[in-house]
Amino acid sequence: MAKSFPVMHFDAVIVGAGGAGMRASLQLAEAGLSVAVLSKVFPTRSHTVAAQGGIGASLGNMSEDSWLWHMYDTIKGSDWLGDQDAIEYMCKTAADVVYELEHFGMPFDRNDDGTLYQRPFGGHSANFGQKPVQRACAVADRTGHALLHTLYQRNVRARTQFLVEWMALDLIRDADGDVVGVTALEMETGEAMILHAKATILATGGAGRIFAASTNAFINTGDGLGMVARAGLPLEDMEMWQFHPTGVAGAGILITEAVRGEGGILLNANGERFMERYAPNLKDLASRDVVSRSMDQEIKEGRGCGPHKDYVLLKLDHLGPDVIIKRLPSIREISIKFANADPIKEPIPVVPTIHYMMGGIPTNVHGQVVAPKDGDPNSVVPGLFAVGECACVSVHGANRLGTNSLLDLIVFGRATGNFIVSENLKAAPHKPLPGDAAEASRARLARIDNATSGESVSAVADTLRKTLQAHCGVFRNQGLLSEGGPRAARDAHLDQRSQQDVQHRARRGARAR
């Protein structure tokens, strides 16, 4: 293999073509910058396609609403741990970015008078928690799909360059610590490249697949987080994960809250409707975290179902075949296909399932990645940005409000694009690449290419997923975590790998000095 890789130059390189990456790229391409968007899958197959519920914005089309009420719901939902300035910006900007999408041609559902229809959603309230309000803008149950297609088409028009089935490998940092691009692999040919950029934006989505039970598609492996960690930068709030209470046991597929809204109930091995004990008022309709914890408690105390007593049951048959066939047809399909149970006759086995990563790469509201340096906890890492689920602007705190993720993507994707445009990058020269720009990636690829023994990646990944599931589940305590940390590091062979990285960094540091 050659000592270095061929180099391509762009004003901006974006890793990830989900909603976040494509919203940012659109802003840049329309401003005339040369933009490359890398994606390891075809852009419209990014995981954003799975989002059904909608995008939250206080348009007030159904009844009075206000961005302040949306802000309150978001902060309350976050367990008061979100960044309130960032949340204020997001909720204030929400209406603008949704109308912008409408003008891009996104086919939102409408009311008879032509305004955008908004549907009810858990946690959305009017007047600071007084009563529910309809705030979610949607395109039937395919909001994410419509968003991706709209953004993709606009990007093609704006001449964004898509590098499809390209896998980003590592960030390139120079001696000052600035990020000047990424290394990447064209998957079809196996050729590695350097993408030299004035701005590098990570938009690689969530990492739900590091857990054994996940509602996320297989591609959600958190690559951007790995790139940042390998570059020696810290991550934020990585302990904060949202569990969805009703993922199909063994498969992960999400069963929407609407099922419990229609009257579905949760039962333990004794056939008891246990939510009556944990939440006497709301019962099965209590919030996601309450239901998840209650289910986990039942399983931990030995009242789980099945041969391993490791799931509970979601019972629907009492609703009658008519309601199930008419109102929950897709749930029935999923249950038959993935749980081998027809809910008209038998209950669906479900478990609390990893759904969303609140933490990630720390950024400010301009999408600039920040890290502690010289006593400043939020020192900007020049050249590096992050948006979407991989980023932690900290608008979700400890718990994301439903429909706020799609909002996060478009608000901060756009804000990051605008910020980069304002930096007038077009006129600025590229910062030179360090001499060893490709070295870390080259060494890693060579090692993998030349390895004649060792474990298979999927076996290692499986062990890691099991460890995280067992030690970082719904309930965590010191004992579990202290045991799980070293185990996870061993599973991922981090010890060995970080040894190499440390040596590599030491070498590079010595040269820089």
Next chain:
Amino acid sequence: MKIESDPNFLDDRQLARIRWRCRRGLLENDLILARFLDAKGATLTEEQVAMLDTLLALTDNELWDLIAGRCEPEASVRPLVDELRIA
């Protein structure tokens, strides 16, 4: 290195490419396609690969609609859709 292979079956590289294209945005499709490839990947015929390629070019929702039986496929890909439906 030259790989001698049965022309009727896929070589490792072709199979790896198909496996990667079976990485989708919807977990539903991921799971079905993975089951199908685990069971049949090694013995796929050229004809089946052509059908699979056509199906993989669909959007995730179109593909899932076909697999879940919400709509019917064109005759040219019918045999493979039938296999996916029971995978």
